[in-house]
Amino acid sequence: MGGKSFFIDTSICTACRGCQVACKQWHDLPAEKTINRGTHENPADLSFDTYRLVRFREVVVGGKLQWLFFPEQCRHCIEAPCLETAGDPGAIYRDDKTGAIIFTANTKRLNADEIIEACPYNIPRKAPDGTLAKCDMCIDRVENGLLPACVQTCPTGAMNFGDRNEMLALARQRLAIVKKKHPKARLLDPDDVRVICLVTEDPKLYHEFAVASSLAFDISRVVALKRLIRPLTNLAARL
């Protein structure tokens, strides 16, 4: 499989949040009015104006305090439930070259809540008019030979981007090294997504949606189900 992928090594992320600001800057997204909620994490959630958010979690594991950081963003699924659910290439499509899942302004005509519900990572967010937004892999930068803004700004090398094979190789290589210090280290859903995260602890400790939330069934089954019922729902919509 070709295309592009991210490799995010959370073991070396310092949560400087340069990536979060770079994302807003490149996409020219407005700042949200926030307050300090008793945490450094801000804004409180992803939104139509926030595609990327670094989660901060203080946990005690084995009697040792840890501060876990997890940059939340669209995973650009290989089989993307949002795309399948929409069934509307004018609204949600996969870029052939990179594999990026792209939302267009036409998402306004979709059933937004259904798309959001379909996402195993709880990523898309809607504007008051129902238009959906999320990370676009900086497709405009990538097409012009630049790195995504978040990767470009990362000081430690936690954020990486490149050909999928290279990123997978890098992820496996790093995992082998990190495992020596952190035996619980693992890659999150590496075969299903184009944003491969390396974590050192139970992913649930980082964020509720760090791994796919597909409860009883995995992503491909959701997608299969959607494909099965789409003709019916489309029919229902036309009635």
Place this chain on the structure above:
Amino acid sequence: MTNHWIDIGNSDCILIMGSNAAENHPISFKYVTQAQMKGAKLINVDPRFTRTSSKADIFARLRGGTDIPFLGGMIKYILDNKLYNYEYVRHYTNACFIVGKEFSFKNGVFSGYDPKNRKYDKKAWAFEMDAKGVPKMDRTLKDSRCVFQLLKKHYSRYNTKLVSQITGTPEADLLKVYKEYAATGATGKAGTIMYAMGWTQHTVGTQNIRTMAIIQLLLGNIGVAGGGVNALRGESNVQGSTDHCLLWHIWPGYLKSARASNVSLAAYMKKWTPKSNDPLSANWWQNYPKYTVSLLKSFFGEKATKENDFGYDWLPRVDDGKTYSFLDMFDDMYRGKTKGMFCWGMNLCASLAHGNKNRQAMGKLDWLVNVNIFDSESASFWRGPGMNPSTIKTEVFSLPCCVSVEKEGSITNSGRWMQWRYQGPKPLGNSKSDGDIIMELGFKLKELYEKEGGPLPEPILNLKWDYMTNGMYDPHKVAKEINGYFLKDCTVKGKLCKKGTLVPSFAWLQADGSTSSANWLYCNSYTEKGNMSARRGQEDAVNKIGLYPEFAWCWPVNRRIIYNRASVDLKGQPFDKKDWVVKFVGDVKAGKYVSNKWIGDVPDGGWYPLQNPDGTAREDAKYSYIMRKHGHAQIFGPGLADGPFPEHYEPVESPLTKNPMRNNDQMLNPAVSIFTSDMDVYASASAKYPIVCSTYRVSEHWQTGLMTRPQPWLLELEPQVFVEMSEELAKEKGIKNGERVMVDSARGSLACTAIVTKRFEPFKIMGKTVHQVGVPWCFGWRWPESGTEDSANLLTPSIGDPNTKIPETKTFMVNVRKK
């Protein structure tokens, strides 16, 4: 930094203590991460678990203000377990020097103390000299009065049990840190320290750093790759501005400010030029007169002549024994002694300790000129919280300057790299570069003195002021002036140097007025070969340790790791065979070196090594620490205001009633001077203010936040001033996470949002529970527009370190209460 940013990646063990590099120097973590990936261990010591701690292999917490006990315990551990680098210590440090009989340490006080004036007579700490006037030495380190034995005795009190009771660090954690760090004493291993304001902003700030310097010398970690004592500067050009004399006590290039008692140039030179009688000591500062006269020639040009002492009398002199720091300036201002102030690129009403005193003080000025890119808490002090504009007489002028990317010039980073920056966009609107504002100011002053006269017109009228090109400030002219010129045709080192050409390096500067240099340390930065700082060569040096000698330029003479001749043995061969810095490769004949050649970094003086390959001593060699009078690094430091060995004293505000260190009855550093205005109040061991507090910064805001708080994306991340506290303290006070609370000190109150966190934990100090909290100083009432946020410096005390007068903002006492 003795070393530089890239070099951190060469380290085997990185200690981050007194700084929070991941948050406040985020790019440094590129190199910290590189080192860790190669197997280096990262140790972090901090009162609070930070984003830096989250990446550390070992984290240990300590009560604020107890770094000397923590590190003193490490000195004892290294000595007790003989983990020091014996060859390095006995040959390159003053551990072998014999200290005079007058030296003593009793009940917390060194000999020579004058309690009335809170000052030491440093003569009581002098070394014993031989008949030739060279310090007596015992290279076996056995003499009972040699520095090494005195060091052992001084730190014998710093046992881990007592240290643990003082610092609140569990003994097991102390030992973990000591063991890991002391392992870098092994030959070929390097440990580095990354520190910042967490060490300097204390009444024992200088001695905090001294303690670590002693550790680094014991372990042989100075001069080597991946080692050194590395100050992380808080702003991109702090290093440069300090080099060019931002501070009152120095002239450019760390020449001393003239004292009133230095009545003539000759008296000044006599006082400050060190003399060594040891032929093996390079005593580099013996060149003091050359650097001074070249500086004066740069200031006053042709007006500076031998007959008029090169204009020495035109420079202001400071009174002997008096200090002129920011704290002193604002104390004078508060007392109504100051008429006007230029507040230039600073936001003192937010950044300087005791904000309430400073804001009141500024109201006593007749005029204030504020030069900045935005309005600030300082420019608008008169309409800030609690101020009544109708009663404030100060006339405020605001001059808009352009931002860094809109002008050309250089910055010097923490690693001493001078880096040239080109101009991006043109200055916005009618804003001007600082250079243009200063030039115009100079022209106007000259014009007024010429027209109207006035007292002491010479310094202004005689000032050489020719740095304009086509009516604009020309940074190249200034950079060349800093480097220096030959002012007449002369022969130096057997070479003819033409008048008007640039001096190739400071070794060519002269004391007879034939050369100029506005900063001898930067002589070599802009030569006839061009602007060295604008170079962007990507090639590494032969030793492949990331020196990149042709990328930009660094002082002195492009030496990337200073004291690098201490990285080799007496025969000039590196201790570390893999990551070596310099290496002697001269030809050998019959066991003797017969030609002189070093490779690698620019060596700290290119003399022959101290020994030939056959072990015979060479008379044409020099000791490695060339900037020290006696050629040796100072484990015993007799030049500081508060003692030759670091000792633990409590902060001016402490939770304790007595100094818990044995054989020490002094609570506060005995050499600290105390301000006495009605606003300078302190509350130590007070039931009203029982909680230790520290100030700090966050990644998301820059310094006082003046450049970042008006930026919505950054304000979105950190919108409000907060106080971080432990779950235990919050429970005790009935405070819920996220609620607004009040933090009070003896000097002020601040409304903050509570962050209740596991990252703070209560300390057990001398058997008692002591809480610590922390507040960032990056906020101010001007932005965000709500006006509800303000600076942590409303709480901090105006008392400073006796050597530097840097304020003690990293440890003071507060209370926290529900609003």
